[in-house]
């Protein structure tokens with residue numbers, strides 16, 4: 527099976543390609559469409575965007591004019607932190623649906639939990655946003671719904687009121703910032719975890735441990751980090767505009783990491799690869 531067809535099944539039966547192509551910080555200019563077309567030609571089928579990336583309309587256009595059937599793609603979007611009520615979140619989903627023009631969106635996530643102030647208030651805000659996403663799924667605008675940057679103490683109150691459980695949690699995860707306790711908690715709850723910044727925004731590519739493992743397998747450092755994500759049952763969402771990088775990041779199934787190598791990566795100390803964005807302290 528080719529790499530781009532490797533999928534995981536979400537709790538509601540929807541298939542999601544393991545490797546996602548991240549579109550954050552790809553400049554939204556005349557080259558955006560050709561970058562996405564190149565990614566599609568190379569074999570990417572899972573694309574991650576967000577309301578705040580302001581590229582959902584172009585991503586939808588790239589898919590519509592790709593020459594490949596819509597059903598081959600998995601398109602995911604995230605609703606930004608300014609939408610903290612049922613009404614604003616529901617409107618954001620409808621607006622994304624209208625902008626992408628691809629029919630039902632495969633996955634919509636809450637980008638960051640509300641966490642500030644009185645817990646009764648932020649829990650209620652998260653519940654309202656979640657109800658909007660649930661309604662969007664029940665109405666057929668979305669095939670699956672999820673969260674991003676939610677820790678167990680944000681998820682417990684959400685799950686208590688949920689009619690539909692989150693299918694996905696998208697978290698910053700890479701060696702040096704593994705969040706294993708949250709990952710294991712999510713997996714036990716049947717929530718698939720996606721790893722954002724799986725290369726630590728590039729900062730891990732020169733790490734000596736990563737370089738040594740890459741040399742041992744004759745692969746690129748990025749392939750080591752992405753393979754580690756997969757070994758840890760994560761779905762990496764990786765951004766690359768360089769053609770060589772885009773190719774490398776899809777070739778992850780021709781080698782395997784040993785238990786010792788995985789363990790060495792698990793134990794990398796915290797570094798500048800961590801963004802420093804903690805859901806309980808971010809100011810948005």
Ligand SMILES: NC(=O)c1ccc[n+]([C@@H]2O[C@H](COP(=O)([O-])OP(=O)(O)OC[C@H]3O[C@@H](n4cnc5c(N)ncnc54)[C@H](OP(=O)(O)O)[C@@H]3O)[C@@H](O)[C@H]2O)c1
Nearest residue numbers: 548549550722723724725726727748764765766767768771
């Ligand atoms: N949910 C959230 O809150 C959240 C937050 C941040 C990001 N995300 C998502 O996660 C995606 C990825 O995160 P990210 O962009 O922060 O970081 P990343 O994917 O860890 O790293 C991207 C950087 O690594 C470089 N790179 C990619 N493949 C490479 C390779 N094979 N060899 C060498 N360098 C390589 C890229 O360079 P080139 O582009 O030059 O190829 C770019 O500079 C985002 O695009 C977004 O979709 C989500």
